[in-house]
Amino acid sequence: MPMSRIPSLNWIRAFDAAGQHESFARAAAALNVSPAALSKQIAALETHLGARLFDRGPHSVTLTAAGRAFLPVVRESLMALEGSALSLFGTRQNRPVILRAPFVFNASWLASHLQDFRADNPDVRLHIVSGAAQEETPDEADVIEISFARVPPPDAMMLFGERITPVARAEIADRIGTPGDLISETLIEIGFHRTGWQTLLAREGLDFRLARAIHTESTQMALSLASGGAGIALARRPVSDFLQGSLGLVPCLEDCDLAGTQSFYLEDPFRKRSEPAQKTCDWIIARAAAEVTGGA
Structure with missing residues (x-):
């Protein structure tokens, strides 16, 4: 019978901390929980896995052979999880900029300029989505909207027509x-x-x-x-x-x-944005203007 999923990520974090510190007390302090709570979490994990992960002494704990084999797997998985979270959501100081635009804008116009954008703005982490994509955005200050319309949206700047x-x-x-x-x-x-x-x-x-x-x-x-x-x-x-x-x-x-009778517009170009988002807006405006006037 296949093993069920591990019910709690806290069990994994408790094991990871205890394995690194080789001390329940120091691991508990690092996770800001009590030693008793951490010990219960590890015991629950051992019961779930059907294997003892630590040998417990009066004043110390040491990994068993099973624990030593399991620790690097856990460490790698947690690091991958944290890396993915950072890539997707960034830190408060460095959130990704979400550029939401019609597919043809992203797949053609932006694609032809993206290498230059990255060279000019190496610190900006750009997430590109089509206008049809509906997804939650944690901070609207980091979202840039490009629309394709006959009538200009309110407070929008025309980038170019067609x-x-x-x-x-x-x-x-x-x-x-x-x-x-x-x-x-x-x-x-x-x-x-x-x-x-x-x-x-x-x-x-x-x-x-x-x-x-x-x-x-x-x-x-x-x-x-x-x-x-x-x-x-x-x-x-x-x-x-x-x-x-x-x-x-x-x-x-x-x-x-x-x-054509429709144009591409940058919506709300003068709204206060995060610094990376503002850099991206300024770059799009400048590049579009240069292209319209024949300067790019």
Whole structure:
């Protein structure tokens, strides 16, 4: 019959302290419990394991062979637990900065700049999550929100807009000589974007309803399908530039682009934040501004 889980982590901590100090009294002082309480915890652990971990003398305790074998396993496990907790939650002085943004912002724009960010801010511990992720955050001062919207959120700063450009694999792009040629190809449309194929083709006097279309839910999915040869997708510059390049997609026509009606916004940029979060905000603002003006 398999052994059940150890009921209390306190039993493990008591054993670890006693094994390091080789004294119940000193271990109890280190854990801020009474020697009697610590002794009971160790006895409960020994009963649960079915093995004696300490030889108890009148004035000292020593590890048994089983205890000596078990101690390094316990020590390594506790250190791994503490290390993971520090990585996820930090200390009061060095909490991680949580950047919550649309997936394409994180997977493309941020991905292309992340190495520079880390070089400029080696002390900032950044946790990157998509805008769809719902998770508890211990300190809102350490959370940075990037949104994609047509109407600016209250107290938000626009980072950049988007320009819509048809892109495809080179062999498909080579077949497109005029906007009218787009109708003969499969067009990959994103359902929730306000500016898409219908708007772009209407500007050229073309009817999107005459085209073969694949509908999908995201820019990254559309670009991935186009990379596989499924058709022509709409890149959204500058946010998707990195994904477009990494997937080997090229523009189908020069000067065939269109300004989108939605933009990326940094929410509440002037709210008081922790120092690492403020560094991250300032860096994003500066890098986005440099890119918009052609300085990056």
